[in-house]
Structure formats: C-alpha cells, structure tokens
Amino acid sequence: MNGLLHKLRPERLRELVLLLLIFVVLLFFSTVIEYYLNARLFNRVSTSVAIMGVLAIGQTLVVLTRNIDLSVGSMVGFTAYFVGQQLSQNNEITPLVAIFMAIGVGALMGGFNGFLVAFCRIPAIIVTLGTMALYRTLLVEYSDAQTVLTVNLPQWLLDLPRFNVLSYERLHLRLMVAGMLVVVILFQLSLRYTSFGRKLYAVGSNPEAARNSGFPNRKIIFTAFVMCGALAGLTGFMYLARFGNITVVAGSGLELKSVAAVVVGGVNIFGGSGSIFGAVLGAVIIDLLENSLIRWLQISEFWRDAMLGILILASVATDSVIMKRFRDYRLKKLAQMNS
Amino acid sequence: MLNISKCFDMTQALDGVSLKMYPGEIHALVGENGAGKSTLIKILTGIQQADQGEIRLSGKPVQINNSQEAQAYGIAAIYQEPLLFPDLDVAENIFISHQNQGFFVRWNKIYEEAEKILNDLGVRIDVHNAASGLTIAAQQAVEIAKAISMNVRVLIMDEPTASLSDHEVNQLFRVARQLKQDNVALLFISHRLEEVFEIADRITVLRDGRHISTNALSTVTKDSLVKEMVGREVDQFYATGKTRVVGKRICSVKNLSKESTFSNINFELHEGEILGFAGLVGSRRTDVGLAMFGINPADSGSIELEGKTVKINSPQTAKKLGIVYMTEDRHQLGLAMPMSITSNITLPSLSRYLGKFGIINKEKEDETANEFKNRLQIKTTSLEQEVSTLSGGNQQKVMFSKWLNTQPKIIILDEPTRGIDVGAKAEVHAMIQELAEKGLSIICISSDLPEVLAMSDRILIMREGKQMGIVKSQNATPESVMSLAMGQNKES
Numbered sequence: 001m002n003g004l005l006h007k008l009r010p011e012r013l014r015e016l017v018l019l020l021l022i023f024v025v026l027l028f029f030s031t032v033i034e035y036y037l038n039a040r041l042f043n044r045v046s047t048s049v050a051i052m053g054v055l056a057i058g059q060t061l062v063v064l065t066r067n068i069d070l071s072v073g074s075m076v077g078f079t080a081y082f083v084g085q086q087l088s089q090n091n092e093i094t095p096l097v098a099i100f101m102a103i104g105v106g107a108l109m110g111g112f113n114g115f116l117v118a119f120c121r122i123p124a125i126i127v128t129l130g131t132m133a134l135y136r137t138l139l140v141e142y143s144d145a146q147t148v149l150t151v152n153l154p155q156w157l158l159d160l161p162r163f164n165v166l167s168y169e170r171l172h173l174r175l176m177v178a179g180m181l182v183v184v185i186l187f188q189l190s191l192r193y194t195s196f197g198r199k200l201y202a203v204g205s206n207p208e209a210a211r212n213s214g215f216p217n218r219k220i221i222f223t224a225f226v227m228c229g230a231l232a233g234l235t236g237f238m239y240l241a242r243f244g245n246i247t248v249v250a251g252s253g254l255e256l257k258s259v260a261a262v263v264v265g266g267v268n269i270f271g272g273s274g275s276i277f278g279a280v281l282g283a284v285i286i287d288l289l290e291n292s293l294i295r296w297l298q299i300s301e302f303w304r305d306a307m308l309g310i311l312i313l314a315s316v317a318t319d320s321v322i323m324k325r326f327r328d329y330r331l332k333k334l335a336q337m338n339s
Numbered sequence: 340m341l342n343i344s345k346c347f348d349m350t351q352a353l354d355g356v357s358l359k360m361y362p363g364e365i366h367a368l369v370g371e372n373g374a375g376k377s378t379l380i381k382i383l384t385g386i387q388q389a390d391q392g393e394i395r396l397s398g399k400p401v402q403i404n405n406s407q408e409a410q411a412y413g414i415a416a417i418y419q420e421p422l423l424f425p426d427l428d429v430a431e432n433i434f435i436s437h438q439n440q441g442f443f444v445r446w447n448k449i450y451e452e453a454e455k456i457l458n459d460l461g462v463r464i465d466v467h468n469a470a471s472g473l474t475i476a477a478q479q480a481v482e483i484a485k486a487i488s489m490n491v492r493v494l495i496m497d498e499p500t501a502s503l504s505d506h507e508v509n510q511l512f513r514v515a516r517q518l519k520q521d522n523v524a525l526l527f528i529s530h531r532l533e534e535v536f537e538i539a540d541r542i543t544v545l546r547d548g549r550h551i552s553t554n555a556l557s558t559v560t561k562d563s564l565v566k567e568m569v570g571r572e573v574d575q576f577y578a579t580g581k582t583r584v585v586g587k588r589i590c591s592v593k594n595l596s597k598e599s600t601f602s603n604i605n606f607e608l609h610e611g612e613i614l615g616f617a618g619l620v621g622s623r624r625t626d627v628g629l630a631m632f633g634i635n636p637a638d639s640g641s642i643e644l645e646g647k648t649v650k651i652n653s654p655q656t657a658k659k660l661g662i663v664y665m666t667e668d669r670h671q672l673g674l675a676m677p678m679s680i681t682s683n684i685t686l687p688s689l690s691r692y693l694g695k696f697g698i699i700n701k702e703k704e705d706e707t708a709n710e711f712k713n714r715l716q717i718k719t720t721s722l723e724q725e726v727s728t729l730s731g732g733n734q735q736k737v738m739f740s741k742w743l744n745t746q747p748k749i750i751i752l753d754e755p756t757r758g759i760d761v762g763a764k765a766e767v768h769a770m771i772q773e774l775a776e777k778g779l780s781i782i783c784i785s786s787d788l789p790e791v792l793a794m795s796d797r798i799l800i801m802r803e804g805k806q807m808g809i810v811k812s813q814n815a816t817p818e819s820v821m822s823l824a825m826g827q828n829k830e831s
Binding site for chain 1: 632634653654655658664666671672673674675676677678682686687689690692693696697698699701720724725727728729730741
C-alpha cells in the first residue's frame with residue numbers, strides 16, 4: 001500500500017483516470033450509437049489527434065515554465081498557408097524540405113514570442129494574445145485573402161494523410177499518427193531523462209531556486225517558446241496535408257483546444273508539473289468526444305462547442321477538489337512515514 | 340474570566356490537548372516542529388475545526404467555524420510573516436475588516452484612530468505609508484493594531500520574533516506587556532527559549548500532538564523545558580566551537596560596496612574557518628552574501644579568491660569559482676518543492692550527470708543522493724519523494740546536500756537553522772562544524788546570537804550596511820557583539 005503510494009504520483013493517477021475516462025466514453029457511445037466502434041472511428045480520431053497531439057506537446061512545454069502560448073492557432077494557420085503557397089508555386093519541393101520549412105517558420109514565430117516573454121519580461125498571456133492577432137493579420141496580408149487550393153498541391157502531399165505504416169484489416173496506422181507517436185515519445189523521454197527537461201520543470205516549479213542553482217532561466221523559457229513554435233509549425237504542415245484547402249481562418253480555435261488538452265491532461269497551469277503523455281491523452285479525449293458527439297444526433301451541434309468549455313471546467317474542478325485531496329493525503333502519509 | 344479548554348483528537352496532529360489562558364497573562368507554547376502548535380492555532384482562529392473537544396470563552400462553549408467568527412469573538416493571530424495588503428496604507432490595513440460600518444468610509448476618523456492605536460502601543464509609524472514599505476517588525480505592529488481595533492481578547496503570536504532583530508524583539512515585547520496590562524490573553528509561540536523566559540508567565544509544552552506540561556515560569560528551567568520538548572536529554576544546546584586550526588587564506592574581500600545597500604566591507608576568509616555575520620535586521624548581511632554569490636553583484640570593491648581577483652556577476656560564475664549561497668528561504672528561493680529529493684540535490688551540478696545527448700545518468704544521480712542521505716542522515720523512505728513531504732530540518736539537509744554536491748570552497752549559509760526544531764538544529768550545527776574541520780570555508784549569517792557566538796571562529800558585525808568590526812569569538816560576549824551591532828551610543 002505504502003509502496004503504491006510512493007509510485008502513484010498525482011500525474012500518474014491523472015493519466016490512469018484519463019485512460020479510464022476514454023474507456024468509459026467509448027463504452028457509453030457504443031451503446032447509444034449504432035456501429036460506433038469500428039475501424040473508421042479509430043482512423044478518423046487518430047488522424048485528428050495527430051494534429052492536436054503535436055500542438056499540445058508544444059503548449060505543454062510552455063505551460064510547464066509558468067507561461068502560456070495563445071498564438072499557436074495563428075502559427076498553425078500561417079505555416080500551413082505559407083508552406084501550401086510555396087508548394088503550389090513550386091511542386092518540386094521535396095517533402096523533407098517542406099517539413100523543415102514549416103518547422104523553421106514556426107520556430108521563428110515562437111522565437112519572437114519567447115524573446116518578448118523571456119527577455120523583455122512581458123507577461124506571456126499579453127505577448128501571445130498580441131501575436132495571435134499579429135500572426136493572423138500577417139497571414140491575411142501575405143495571402144491577399146486568397147486560398148490555397150488542393151488542386152495546386154503536389155500529389156505526395158495529398159496522399160500523405162492516407163499513407164499507412166501498418167494496416168490490420170481496415171484498421172490503419174497512418175503515417176501522420178505514427179509521426180506524432182514518435183514526437184510524443186521523444187518529448188516524453190527527453191522531459192524525463194535530459195537536463196533540458198529537468199530544467200524546464202525546475203524553472204516552472206520554483207524560478208528563484210532555479211536561478212540560484214545557476215540556470216539561465218530566460219534562455220530556458222525562450223527555448224520552450226521556440227520549441228512550441230516549431231511544433232506549431234509541424235502541426236501547420238500536418239494541417240495542410242490533412243485539409244488541403246487553406247483559408248485565412250485556418251487553425252483558429254486551436255489555441256483554445258491546445259490549452260484545453262493540456263489542462264485536461266493534468267499539466268499544472270501554474271507550471272512545474274505534468275507530463276507530455278497526459279497532455280496527449282487530453283487531446284485524445286477532446287477529439288474523441290468531438291467526433292462522437294457529431295454522430296450522436298440527440299445532441300444539438302451548438303452544444304458541442306460547450307463541451308470543450310465543460311471539459312476544461314470539469315477537469316480544473318476535479319483537480320482542485322479531488323486531486324488536491326489526493327495530493328494532500330499522499331503528502332501527509334509520506335510525511336508520516338518519513339518522521 | 341477567560342477560559343479556553345480543548346480536548347480533541349485529530350488523528351495524529353493533536354491528541355486531547357487542553358490549554359487554559361487567562362486575561363492579563365502571557366502564555367508561552369513551546370514544542371518541536373510538528374508538535375501540533377500550528378494546528379492548535381488554526382483551530383483557535385477558525386481556519387480548521389477540531390474533531391473533538393470544545394473551546395470555551397469566559398466559560399461559555401463557542402463554535403468557531405471560520406476566521407470571521409474568531410474575529411468576532413476577539414481572537415486574533417499574528418504570524419512570523421505578516422499578511423498585509425501591500426498597496427494599502429497603514430490605516431487602511433488596520434481598519435480593513437470593519438469598513439462596513441456605514442456606506443461611506445470616514446477617512447479622517449480612520450486615520451485618527453489608527454494613529455491613536457499605534458501611539459498607545461508606543462510605535463511610531465506614519466499611518467499614510469503603504470504597507471509594502473514597512474519592515475517586518477512594523478508590519479507586525481500594524482497587525483497588532485488591527486487586532487486591537489477589533490477589541491482583541493485573545494492574541495496569538497506565532498513565532499513573531501523569527502525574522503526580527505533583538506532590538507525589534509524588545510519593542511515587540513514592550514507592546515506585548517502593554518497588552519497584558521490591558522487584560523488581553525496572549526499566547527506566545529517561539530523557538531527561542533531565551534525569549535520565552537523573558538516574557539512568559541506560564542509555559543505549556545507540546546510534543547507529538549500531546550500536552551506534556553503546563554507550568555509557571557518560576558518552576559521550570561531551560562534544561563527541563565528542552566528535555567520535555569524533545570523527550571530526551573540534550574546535554575548541550577549548542578555544540579561549542581572547538582578550537583579549530585584554520586588553514587591558509589582563501590578569500591579576501593576589499594571595500595566591497597553597493598549603492599545604498601552596503602559599503603566598504605572588508606574581510607579575509609581562511610580554509611576551515613567559520614566566519615559569523617552578526618547584526619540586526621536591516622544590517623544588510625544577506626545583501627553581502629547575495630553580492631558574493633552574484634545575485635545582486637556589488638558595484639565596487641574587489642573579491643580575491645586564492646590570490647586572483649575575480650569578478651562575480653552571476654550565480655553561474657560564483658558556482659564555477661566555488662562560492663555557493665544557501666538561502667534562508669527554503670520555500671521561495673531554495674528548493675523546487677514538487678520535485679524529488681534526488682533532482683533537487685543534483686540541480687546545481689546537473690552538468691556532471693549528463694551522458695550522451697544530454698541524457699541524465701540516473702544511476703549516478705541516485706548514487707550521489709544516497710551518499711548524502713547517509714552522510715547527512717536525511718530521514719526519508721524514498722529519495723524519489725517530493726521535497727515537500729520532508730520536515731523543515733530534513734529540507735534544510737537537502738539544501739545542504741544540494742550545495743555541498745557542487746564541491747564548493749566557500750559556502751555562505753544564511754540563517755541555516757531558521758524555523759527548524761531543537762533536535763534538527765543541533766544536528767545542523769554539528770554538520771557545519773564537521774564541514775569546517777574538513778577544510779571548507781564557511782560564512783554563517785545568523786540572527787541567533789548564541790548560535791553565531793558558539794559556531795564561529797570570528798564574527799563580522801554589521802549595522803545598516805556598514806561593517807562595525809570583526810571580533811574573535813573567544814573574546815566576544817553577547818553584549819559586546821550586540822553593542823557593536825546597535826552602534827555604541829545607542830541603548831538597547
């Protein structure tokens with residue numbers, strides 16, 4: 001029992017609860033919707049999670065440092081448009097170059113956010129609220145209100161969303177999903193096992209102590225924003241591949257969804273704790289619910305928007321009511337064992 | 340007649356503790372950390388509720404469900420760190436909780452009354468000043484004034500002196516005695532037994548949530564109290580500094596100054612030496628420490644390390660040069676509370692644990708953490724636990740481990756025993772002595788005068804940013820150090 005209490009850190013418990021919740025959601029909808037559990041559901045949800053998941057990873061990095069990035073939606077939109085535009089004009093660009101182009105553009109925009117937050121000491125919520133509008137306007141200006149059209153895009157890009165790594169009957173593991181999984185594992189491991197990860201948590205949980213330990217706090221926060229931007233860029237590329245037609249409103253609303261995924265996934269909005277895995281599970285829940293509610297005809301589609309809000313509130317509420325109790329109980333028990 | 344008695348059973352925190360307080364009496368409450376003092380206060384002030392037992396006020400049982408109700412009964416508390424509204428002025432802070440008398444705020448009356456209360460207390464504070472600019476002592480005075488304005492009958496003082504200098508403590512005690520004359524029942528909680536003996540009429544000892552004894556001051560001695568608090572004999576309160584042989588000079592500081600903070604600090608530090616920094620609050624001792632660690636670098640003057648002049652303008656540089664600073668504020672500045680013990684210990688020296696691709700070598704990390712756990716006897720069931728699960732003394736040991744692991748030449752300790760209990764204090768003292776014997780140079784900033792005198796080889800005394808002198812601790816007495824710290828021509 002005590003050994004279990006040791007291992008069961010609050011974020012682990014959170015992840016277990018999320019897995020359970022996913023299971024419950026699946027169970028519930030399979031009873032109210034006919035032919036709910038099928039390969040198409042998996043294929044569809046996994047593809048949209050691929051996009052949200054990558055974005056949520058970036059948001060997690062920033063939130064861990066006690067900041068927030070509200071400009072991710074605009075960054076996704078801009079990179080999607082920018083890369084789409086380049087590919088339309090020049091179909092010879094290779095996939096790798098296109099991906100790096102997206103990551104680079106995103107990193108640049110993230111770097112601008114990071115510079116303002118870390119070095120000019122402007123609160124992240126203000127900076128990214130500003131750049132959210134700024135990057136969106138940049139997109140409108142740059143695009144001249146034109147739309148990237150599927151017909152102009154190279155064939156490989158259009159085939160990408162349906163390219164499978166593995167298939168079992170009609171169950172497909174899309175390349176994009178596999179790509180997301182690689183990114184998830186990469187970041188989950190590096191947060192846990194590298195000095196960069198350790199520093200990120202340290203800066204988030206006690207910035208003063210981190211500074212006294214000789215950490216370059218500003219550089220760490222800056223890096224978090226650059227990475228968030230880069231991941232938003234990658235998301236932009238995936239978004240382009242999935243939807244093809246990119247308008248000036250592409251990606252708007254994703255900032256809210258990414259913050260929701262992070263919060264639902266148990267990352268502390270005040271920094272310092274949480275995991276990548278949790279945030280991705282948060283993204284899974286959100287996309288799963290969204291996809292399921294569309295097919296549940298009893299629910300008006302206006303209520304679907306409310307779902308996101310309810311989910312955020314519910315998870316924060318459980319966090320402050322149930323999780324807090326658990327945390328206190330656990331700390332008390334462990335403190336008793338120590339004394 | 341005021342009579343509070345409580346018997347309740349809160350699993351481990353408090354177990355059937357009874358306490359009687361009388362008006363016009365100062366009742367001291369002592370006990371090690373975790374003895375249940377804080378829980379008791381929380382129950383009295385309505386922050387927590389007792390599971391069993393009752394509180395009687397003037398013989399009548401009362402139910403205190405929240406702090407407003409406590410205030411209404413005339414029960415107030417002041418704490419080590421006062422909780423004022425920094426942007427409001429003194430008078431507004433004093434009258435914050437009864438501005439609902441009428442729709443309009445009668446400002447003139449508020450300022451008048453605030454001034455009157457403070458005058459009666461013999462405290463000179465401008466009631467128009469913002470609370471954020473006040474010293475901690477002045478903030479406490481404001482808290483007391485606030486309590487008086489609400490017709491306080493029971494005033495709880497929870498470690499009020501922990502961040503005060505001796506002079507300010509005297510001032511606080513004067514106020515306390517004044518309240519005693521006004522028939523307020525005072526509950527005084529302190530880790531410093533000297534103070535308890537100075538001010539208390541009766542003393543209650545708690546241990547492990549149990550009531551051990553309540554005695555009149557005249558019937559107890561320091562030794563008997565300490566014995567009751569720790570439940571074992573403590574031969575010596577302070578490990579007396581053995582005459583150590585100090586080595587060669589390692590560091591010399593010349594004319595170190597920082598604009599409007601401190602000026603012309605000069606001292607030398609030798610291998611294996613403990614140099615105490617004594618002074619009252621506001622003497623800027625901590626600022627000298629912060630300057631040497633590069634957090635707030637000095638403007639002028641030089642620091643020479645092993646014969647070479649060095650420029651320290653960031654903690655990174657200081658760390659590289661082998662100078663580290665252990666903060667007095669574990670929670671805010673020292674430890675990353677939600678992170679594990681191990682990761683806290685290796686935090687400043689993380690680069691030593693990196694393998695390929697910046698991946699942390701967990702085994703090596705665990706090895707180090709284990710080593711320190713054994714060496715400093717950190718009491719924990721697992722090193723993977725969050726630091727927040729540890730007691731104050733053990734957290735202090737984690738801080739020691741963290742900085743010792745950087746293999747420093749000079750360690751600056753800022754109030755190393757602040758807020759930890761008697762047993763842990765003795766352990767920390769022994770540890771510091773041992774480190775010095777191994778050749779580490781130590782600067783020990785402490786407001787605890789007996790501690791500085793017993794620990795140090797020499798003592799540097801500061802007053803308001805100026806160096807008043809350096810004395811050998813063999814030749815020093817508490818009086819001689821204090822008179823320097825207060826400036827000779829001022830009386831205490």
